[in-house]
Amino acid sequence: MxxxxxxxxxxxxxxxxxxxxxxxxxxxxxxxxxxxxxxxxxxxxxxxxxxxxxxxxxxxxxxxxxxxxxxxxxxxxxxxxxxxxxxxxxxxxxxxxxxxxxxxxxxxxxxxxxxxxxxxxxxxxxxxxxxxxxxxxxxxxxxxxxxxxxxxxxxxxxxxxxxxxWGAGQHTKMANQIAIASNMMGVCEALAYARAAGLDPQSVLASISGGAAGSFSMSNLAPRMLKGDFKPGFYVKHFIKDMGIALDCAREMKLDLPGLELADKLYRRLADEGGENDGTQALYKLYAPERN
The missing domain is CATH 3.40.50.720 (NAD(P)-binding Rossmann-like Domain)
Incomplete structure (x- = not known):
């Protein structure tokens, strides 16, 4: 049909x-x-x-x-x-x-x-x-x-x-979210490091986003971070939901995912501080308080 x-x-x-x-x-x-x-x-x-x-x-x-x-x-x-x-x-x-x-x-x-x-x-x-x-x-x-x-x-x-x-699509999406979670921490830390070193974060971003460090988060969300634009393309509260599902599945499979556990902890802190309805790029607020 x-x-x-x-x-x-x-x-x-x-x-x-x-x-x-x-x-x-x-x-x-x-x-x-x-x-x-x-x-x-x-x-x-x-x-x-x-x-x-x-x-x-x-x-x-x-x-x-x-x-x-x-x-x-x-x-x-x-x-x-x-x-x-x-x-x-x-x-x-x-x-x-x-x-x-x-x-x-x-x-x-x-x-x-x-x-x-x-x-x-x-x-x-x-x-x-x-x-x-x-x-x-x-x-x-x-x-x-x-x-x-x-x-x-x-x-x-x-x-x-x-x-x-059935379920294989969801498991694949969990793998996707696990990769994003750790990558988002890396993007935030790279920009925070550049700022602390006295560099122009925009210039640093232009240099590193096209190389081996490049990612969707680096190219699409890092510019929003630097502008203080935390409007949701994907809500923090929904990302926390996804990480929770992935951690539950990992526990059932007896799989240790320390990077995901840390990202989950940081995003829950962000939500507790009022950021649950921000976009996931708002994790940068924890690294650059002046962007709050």
């Missing part, structure tokens, strides 16, 4: 842009969100509104979700008016929230019981990647569902890859 009518649940910083790109690619969109105000631009562009995830599911061939926390995913799928309340055989659900691998497997099993399919497909690329349809999409689930969903991934991302069975 060719997917034409798409539902979208979760219109936050990432979701609004992703939903907009699906519409630009020609898909018919029905949306739902806790706050209808977040959907106004999409509705003005021709999207339809539904009052619940169940209603979205009934209107669509496939539904994409990207919400905040695993508890939100649980409610969106299994709640009284959740997606599975409106699910019928042949339909597809794609959860793009960074969430629990175990919950992804639970969703996949329930979709199969109901005669449909499910994928877990968390993303990387932040607000810029979502806006520019250049997300990296990490997918878990059956290959048949993956093939069916590829036109949607093409509308939202630049790279997508099936990593394995």
């Amino acid at each position: 060719t997917l034409k009518k798409i539902g979208f649940v979760g219109l936050g910083v990432m979701g609004r842009a992703m939903a907009s790109n699906l519409m630009k690619a020609g898909f018919e969109l029905t949306v739902s969100n806790r706050s209808k105000a977040s959907a106004e631009a999409l509705l003005a562009s021709g999207a339809a509104w539904a009052d619940s995830p169940a209603a979205v599911m009934r209107a669509a061939d496939a539904v994409v979700t990207i919400v905040g926390y695993p508890r939100d995913v649980e409610q969106v799928y299994f709640g009284e008016k959740g997606l599975f309340a409106g699910f019928t055989p042949g339909k597809l659900v794609i959860d793009m929230t960074t969430s629990s691998p175990l919950l992804a497997a639970k969703i996949g099993a329930r979709a199969r019981e109901l005669g449909g399919e499910a994928l877990d497909a968390p993303v990387s690329g932040g607000d810029v990647g979502a806006r520019d349809a250049k997300l990296t999409i990490m997918v878990g689930g059956p290959e048949t569902a993956y093939k069916k969903a590829e036109p949607l991934f093409a509308a939202m991302g630049k790279e997508w890859k099936l990593q394995g069975a």
